[in-house]
Amino acid sequence: MSGSPTLAEFVIAVDGPGGVGKTTVSRAVAEALGCRHLDTGAFYRAATVLAMLHHLDLSNEAAVMGVIAGTGIEYDDGRIFVEGIDMSKAIRTSAVTARVSRLSTLPGVRMLLVRRQREWLAGRGHRAVVEGRDIGTVVFPQAPLKVFLMARPEVRAFRRAGQQAIPVSAARQRLARRDHLDSTRNTSPLVAADDAIVIDTSDIDFRSVVEEILQLAAERGIRPSAPA
Numbered sequence: 001m002s003g004s005p006t007l008a009e010f011v012i013a014v015d016g017p018g019g020v021g022k023t024t025v026s027r028a029v030a031e032a033l034g035c036r037h038l039d040t041g042a043f044y045r046a047a048t049v050l051a052m053l054h055h056l057d058l059s060n061e062a063a064v065m066g067v068i069a070g071t072g073i074e075y076d077d078g079r080i081f082v083e084g085i086d087m088s089k090a091i092r093t094s095a096v097t098a099r100v101s102r103l104s105t106l107p108g109v110r111m112l113l114v115r116r117q118r119e120w121l122a123g124r125g126h127r128a129v130v131e132g133r134d135i136g137t138v139v140f141p142q143a144p145l146k147v148f149l150m151a152r153p154e155v156r157a158f159r160r161a162g163q164q165a166i167p168v169s170a171a172r173q174r175l176a177r178r179d180h181l182d183s184t185r186n187t188s189p190l191v192a193a194d195d196a197i198v199i200d201t202s203d204i205d206f207r208s209v210v211e212e213i214l215q216l217a218a219e220r221g222i223r224p225s226a227p228a
């Protein structure tokens with residue numbers, strides 16, 4: 001994206017750690033605005049699947065970058081395709097979840113995936129709700145609306161335990177490990193952009209969070225597209 005977005009083109013950046021409701025909220029906001037939703041975590045997960053399929057050691061950044069650079073990764077409507085093959089289920093396995101934070105610390109890998117995410121937006125009329133960890137800070141720093149979702153650790157662990165059918169204590173441990181990796185990496189650590197609006201989702205239902213974001217969007221002139 002170059003220059004300031006016009007009202008016809010916008011990005012709403014939704015960042016935050018795992019278990020705060022980013023996906024549910026950003027999908028609902030995209031639906032209400034009649035635009036696309038991009039889950040950038042799916043790119044990091046797909047790259048992790050690729051590295052695993054090629055039996056690559058994640059410390060070998062050049063090799064991981066090589067396979068990513070030579071592979072088509074497409075995201076469409078909540079599904080991710082690697083060389084045209086739907087990998088949406090494969091990217092959610094516990095083996096991938098256990099490795100993806102490590103892969104996402106590699107600066108060269110991030111550079112390649114950020115480029116793909118920007119290309120994705122350019123191919124979709126520059127209108128989207130984009131969720132991730134570095135959307136407001138690195139991927140689309142010109143986004144006219146940046147939201148950073150957070151929630152208390154026990155609430156996040158409880159939500160994750162429900163989604164993954166694991167004990168709350170295990171969910172809490174895993175989230176703490178991933179938070180540590182995501183927030184202490186040198187390149188694009190998880191941090192709220194200075195101009196992000198921070199919303200604590202611990203004690204409010206997701207509909208209210210969606211309404212709040214739509215209100216913030218309207219204040220910035222971002223409104224639902226007219227039906228085609």
Ligand code: DC
Nearest residue numbers: 040041042044100101104132133134
């Ligand atoms: O949102 P998720 O759980 O699918 O993200 C998977 C991992 O990818 C997570 O450890 C953080 C990383 N990630 C990232 O570093 N930057 C993004 N924009 C999105 C995800």
